[in-house]
Amino acid sequence: MSTGPSVADRAPGPVLAVDVGGTKLAAAVVEPDGTIAVQGAVPTPAGGDTATVTAALHRVVRQVVGDRDPATLTGLGVGSAGPLDPAAGTVSPVNIHAWRDFGILDSLRPLLPGRPAVLAGDGHCMALGEHWRGGYPGRALLGMVVSTGVGGGLVIDGRVHPGGSGNAGHIGHIVVDMAGPPCPCGGRGCVEAIASGPAMVRWAVDQGWTPGDRPGDARTLAEDARAGVPLAVAAFRRGATALAAAVVSTTALIELGDVVIGGGVAAAGDLLFAPLRAAVAELAGLDFVRRVRIHTSSLGNDAGLLGAAALALEAAARQ
DSSP: OBOOHHHHTTSSSOEEEEEEOSSEEEEEEEOTTSOEEEEEEEEOOTTOOHHHHHHHHHHHHHHHHTTSOGGGOOOEEEEEOSSEETTTTEEOOTTOTTOSSEEHHHHHGGGSTTSOEEEEEHHHHHHHHHHHHSSOOOSEEEEEEESSSEEEEEEETTEEOOOSSSOTTOGGGSBSOTTOOBOTTSOBSBSHHHHSHHHHHHHHHHTTOOOTTSOOSHHHHHHHHHTTOHHHHHHHHHHHHHHHHHHHHHHHHHOOSEEEEESTGGGGTHHHHHHHHHHHHHHOOSHHHHTOEEEEOSSTTHHHHHHHHHHHHHHHHHO
């Protein structure tokens, strides 16, 4: 997988981009220059069955397509939480239990008949979006989505690195604590099991934190951390340290230049990024590892959609 303005600009017209996550389902119509013409999102149905989640996906897609003639859309790009099988067009997101080997491309193709359709990991799309439109065009970039889960993707020399199965870059499932808590993936001690929003909340509650009459979620935890509540502060520091361990390990392996972090938990700003940068400085020993630059996503929630669009634009240009 590769893309860039020179490829995307040759696409014959706008594309439909879809971003699938455990928290929300988003879609957008994106022009070849990366302009988002229209976009929308709906919550991912919690605990919904296959039909319910699929209906929500189709609803948001129809919302953004609106009265537009689908024939004017030249391709479809889907970024999804994984695991996934890009060749088969199927997804089995850890945080969407209703979808196991779900044929997401087959589900959406009837809405854009005859158009090329591409599936990639949400972390890949986030990283590619930041590389293409976010101002981080360096040689090696890691994109991370820290939200309901922890996703990731690599862009190396301008190309997404998907791996043999399309699942490379899953930094959320790097083990950072061999005696750590169980992870939704079935492993133990993964970054996601420590640094995702639900994981941080779970740990804080186990230590005695209570949200009172407020929602017991990462946003409430962040409110308390800003107010200096010790357990909330500690939860963010613990999550940040897990993220730092993964960043340091990945940088030592492939010499990252930039790490761009987005997602709902990243919206906490310095509550996460200050201890993250401090932990990277503490854990990194080699000079080239210490030079890695850590950024907040410049595109926010649009990064995944833009990356999915970039892949669709490339496919449309090559058709």
